Amino acid sequence: MSNLCVLFFQFFFLAQFFAEASPLTFELNKGRKECLYTLTPDIDCTISYYFAVQQGESNDFDVNYEIFAPDDKNKPIIERSGERQGEWSFIGQHKGEYAICFYGGKAHDKIVDLDFKYNCERQDDIRNERRKARKAQRNLRDSKTDPLQDSVENSIDTIERQLHVLERNIQYYKSRNTRNHHTVCSTEHRIVMFSIYGILLIIGMSCAQIAILEFIFRESRKHNV
Template sequence: MMLKYLLTVLGFATLISASAFTFNLKAQEKACYYIFTTKPNTNVACYFAVQSGGDFDVDYEVRSPRGDVLQSEVKSRQGDWVFNADVVGEYEFCFSNGMSTYHDKVVDFEIKFADENDDDFRANLPGQPNAKPIAHVESMQNTIDNIDKQLDGLSRTLQYYKTRNNRNHDTVKSTESRIYYFSIFEVILMVGMAFLQITIVQLFFKGSRKQLV
């Protein structure tokens, strides 16, 4: 089964050979990716998560070859879904950072055919001429299916912890920056208060001396 991805950013298109990747979405920018299905009723699995930048959110939209909106959400931090591509053709996945004026976003994006592994496995099974399917072959198939599901679950868990770690790291950096500038403001305020107190005391003593004279 052929899998094709195209990236369109500001009018430029680039071929993407991997199904899972990380890209940078600049402020006020829109990035679109495409997948081409060769047969109807294909299950397509998608996952994305904003790793850093601003409030960790983007707008996304999924369109069919006919232009119908299949999925859409604004200010979403992450998404994980499977949909049925019932029509053969090119499906569009667009991410927008239009709500941000100066924050860039780093986004993890993964897309694949949900039943691709099962189809490939069944296609590569050895032929059994003049014989019924061997029990241990079916058992092996079930074992591989279970391992594949467990690996997929482990991959999603690792992606979840990666996202949480990146967001926590970004939050810590933001907190450190706020503490730093607050400390500078506090020092300036203390110096200003000391200068004001000295000025008031000097004015008080000047007034006292004038009364004595």
């Protein structure tokens, strides 16, 4: 029974981790501004965001975005225009609600992936907590008295950082692949429509030529008579 409880809690925290790490996908309607928020519980928290425009009509992937701090809701602390993808981290000097607002223009709707989160713990504290958790799970000795174990723990931390970079790169290439696929589909659709318009134009010109020739022959016969 205790093992089942442990497995349940591990599954719960794992599911919570992936839910927090997963980006949010939303539709940015034309002519409208969409804002999303995160609430920091303390000052000097590291606020990070990552977004990518996954889909846009007529190859229109550009958006404008602004980030507002809790102390001033009218003046943005970060403002960018004509961006397809963005990633940045900054220190939130104030406690409270931070907002990131997107505007995609008045021409087309867009689909945007967004990861907007905060972290109020220092990286050293996070790594120490992870080390303690790993040692508790595996009943390891204190790494201060074991240089080999300390080296292994440092290697694990390095792997975790590299995995984080890899995850960001995968998100970047996923976004670029999605945009390229949408561009190919849009180009293919335009080629098909252009071909249809060309065929209809040729048929229309042929019918017009036939009608003009019939009219000329008919008029010439009248004059001959």
